[in-house]
Structure formats: structure tokens, C-alpha cells
Amino acid sequence: MSFTHVVTFSWTGDAAEDPAVVDGIADALRRFIADADLPGLRSWSCGRDAGIATGNADFAVVGVFDDVDAFAVYRDHPEHRRIITEQIAHRVGQRTAVQFAG
Amino acid sequence: MSFTHVVTFSWTGDAAEDPAVVDGIADALRRFIADADLPGLRSWSCGRDAGIATGNADFAVVGVFDDVDAFAVYRDHPEHRRIITEQIAHRVGQRTAVQFAG
Numbered sequence: 001m002s003f004t005h006v007v008t009f010s011w012t013g014d015a016a017e018d019p020a021v022v023d024g025i026a027d028a029l030r031r032f033i034a035d036a037d038l039p040g041l042r043s044w045s046c047g048r049d050a051g052i053a054t055g056n057a058d059f060a061v062v063g064v065f066d067d068v069d070a071f072a073v074y075r076d077h078p079e080h081r082r083i084i085t086e087q088i089a090h091r092v093g094q095r096t097a098v099q100f101a102g
Numbered sequence: 103m104s105f106t107h108v109v110t111f112s113w114t115g116d117a118a119e120d121p122a123v124v125d126g127i128a129d130a131l132r133r134f135i136a137d138a139d140l141p142g143l144r145s146w147s148c149g150r151d152a153g154i155a156t157g158n159a160d161f162a163v164v165g166v167f168d169d170v171d172a173f174a175v176y177r178d179h180p181e182h183r184r185i186i187t188e189q190i191a192h193r194v195g196q197r198t199a200v201q202f203a204g
Binding site for chain 1: 202
């Protein structure tokens, strides 16, 4: 069994208009994943919507963890919180998340 | 590189009230994944939200494919469309999807 975390974002403000802003968010998140000590992280990816379906959100993050405790370490990591506070929170038009066992 | 498909659902009607209805949807999707010939499908999972965060959606599906063509085979598979039409579509309060390279 594993524990999966999914988030979709629709951007507002500069992130909705300038792809470079979203690339900056993705790069910051990828650096955090590469550099942080996150035991129990099995896989993680993020990316901009490919534009092949109408009505989609703009961006998604998917992480698979050993269990809910490993997810919580990721969720609460100070570098993750810093990126959310400085680069993500004020640019979120809509955010939808699910965590599930599996 | 891979191609990731993410969907979150918030249920309405009987699916919002009866966990067995959602279990039936999850079981049908899992049987489809197990039985169908889906070349280029790397991983697939779905599940009910774990209830550890406020404001979350109710259910999510995550699939990772070799590329967008492999995703399209999954998306358009007749058994997938049948499950969506018969068990999912009329129970969706809100649906948010993203497909991304990665």
C-alpha cells in the first residue's frame, strides 16, 4: 500500500499570464524535492496542463509516499512551506486536492 | 519522460451519501485497468479522500503513461467510457483534471 497526494491548480494574476512564472514555481518545487531529505517519498512530479482537454485546471502535483506520515513530512517541510508562501499561495485562483491510500 | 493524468471528483447525489456507491465506481475502474489491454500504462491508482485536509475533493484518479497516445487509448477505451457514462457522469458535482508531461 502507498499514500498518494494529488493537487490541481488554476492560476490567477501573473501566473495565469506568464508561463515563466509557472516554470519558476515548478523549478522551485523540483529543487526542493531533489535537495530535501524526504524519507518515504516514492515518486513525485508536477507540470503544466498539456492543453488536450477543455475545462482542465492549469497545473498539477502528484506525490506517492510510503504512508501518511511520509506525506506529512513533505507537506510540512519548511522549504515546501516557504515555496507555497512566497511563490504559490497568492497566485492560486482555484486549488483542488485529494490524498488517498493507494 | 512520461505523461501523467490526474482527476479529482466531488460527488453529488447517492455517491455523496453512500460510500458503497463510490466503492462500486472504484472497483469497476480497477477491474477495467486489470482486464483491459492498455499498452504504455505505467501505473494507475484511485481512491477516496483520506479526510486529513479540509476543503479537499472526494476522490481522485492518477494514471502515468508512456506518452499522450497511451493516455488517449485509456481515455477512449469503450469499457472506460461505459463506466463513466453508467456509474460516474451523473454523480459528479465537480471534476478537475490535468494532464501533463512528466
